[in-house]
Amino acid sequence: MSTVARPTPQQSPATPHILDNAAWAALTGPHAPFAERVGRAARYLLDVSPFTALADPADPRAWDDLAALVGPGTVTPVTGVKSAPQGWETVQHGQGVQLVDTALRAEPAPEAVRLGPDDVPEILDLIALTEPGPFLPRTVELGTYLGIRHRGRLIALAGERLRPPGWTEISAVCTAPDHRGKGLATRLVRAIAAGIRERGDTPFLHASATNTGAIRLYESIGFTLRRRSEFLLVRTPGAQQEQTA
Numbered sequence: 533m534s535t536v537a538r539p540t541p542q543q544s545p546a547t548p549h550i551l552d553n554a555a556w557a558a559l560t561g562p563h564a565p566f567a568e569r570v571g572r573a574a575r576y577l578l579d580v581s582p583f584t585a586l587a588d589p590a591d592p593r594a595w596d597d598l599a600a601l602v603g604p605g606t607v608t609p610v611t612g613v614k615s616a617p618q619g620w621e622t623v624q625h626g627q628g629v630q631l632v633d634t635a636l637r638a639e640p641a642p643e644a645v646r647l648g649p650d651d652v653p654e655i656l657d658l659i660a661l662t663e664p665g666p667f668l669p670r671t672v673e674l675g676t677y678l679g680i681r682h683r684g685r686l687i688a689l690a691g692e693r694l695r696p697p698g699w700t701e702i703s704a705v706c707t708a709p710d711h712r713g714k715g716l717a718t719r720l721v722r723a724i725a726a727g728i729r730e731r732g733d734t735p736f737l738h739a740s741a742t743n744t745g746a747i748r749l750y751e752s753i754g755f756t757l758r759r760r761s762e763f764l765l766v767r768t769p770g771a772q773q774e775q776t777a
Contacts, residue, residue, distance in 0.1 A: 550696050551630060551736060551758065555585035555611055557696030563674065573598035575608070580670040581693070582609055589613040595620070604770025611763045624765035627741040629757055633725060633734055636754030641723035644678040647689070651679065654686040655704075662706035675700065676727050680716050687711045690720035692728065700728040702737045705746075718753055 550557050559567040559574040566580045572594035575584040584602065586594040589610070595617050602608050607623055616622055647655060652669055655677070659667040675692025688711065693703035702724050707716050725735040739746045741760065751757070 551632070551699060553585065553587075553589075553612055554630075554694045554696045554699070554701065554736075555583050556587055558694045559585050560587075561697045562695045566674065568601065570601040571597035573601045575601060577670070579668050580673065581668060582666050583694075584608050584610055586610065586613070592617060599768045599770075602768055604768055606768045607765060608768065609763060609765050612761060613764055614762050616764055616766045619769040621767040622764055623767055626763050626765075628738050628761045628763060629741050629747060630736060630738050630759050630761055631747070631750050631755035632736040632758045633754060634756040636725050636735065637722060638725035638729050638735075639722050640726055641678065641680070641719040644680055644720060644723050647672060647677040647679045647686075647691070649673075651677075651686070655679075655689060658686055658689055658706060658708060659704065661708060664704050664706040667704055671704070676724060677704070678720050678723055680720065682711065688716035688720055690717065690724050692724060695733075698733055699736055700733040702728075702735050705737075718749070721750075721753065 556574065559569070559576065563576070566576050567574050568577060569575075572587040572591060573584065576582070584598060586598060588594055589612055598608070598610070610616070649670075649672060652672055655672065656667065656669075671693070672691070675695060677689065677691030679686050680688040685708075687708040688706065690705045691703060692700050694701040702721055705717050705721060707714075728735045736758070737750065737755065738761070739750065747757075
């Protein structure tokens, strides 16, 4: 068991923190093998994750590179931005929170099993049932994924997603509705965190700002709110030209 009291992260507003642009740091760092990149824009391979990232969302050249990367008239998510440039259509605007491990008790979960490519059909079924966030056929390759089974059926899941240097995001935390209230998600989060800590990284995670129940749970087990974030689902310029071509 590993219980570490970690100070709440402090950062000067003028100094960018690596977690302020976690997807870019991951795609240009540990997750570079899963990345496609054009200049100042990058994205995960399409069967790995839907996320894209910009080196600097305030740089118009990064948006131009993103348009070149994903193609005209394409809908794509962009994190850490409040608005898109002129010519881009905002399809959806959402808000989230980012929490970091400051006092989590990390420990293995003996009942948990390691999940891999052969488990993906079951994982996708559980994701569809519980909707913790996007999960694609090769997302499982991004890091360790653990599950708990009941009578052979996968009933709970958690794993690793973004991996900027020094940090690892815990993601896809979910429990089948008929098995909630048993602490399964908490046990899996602690087990995933134990593995993250073993390699010297610090766990962090994201949640929708409206998912107050999950936020309260994460804070109760040792995560601290670091920042509020915004994300957009945008359509690249050129949609009209594509439709009329």
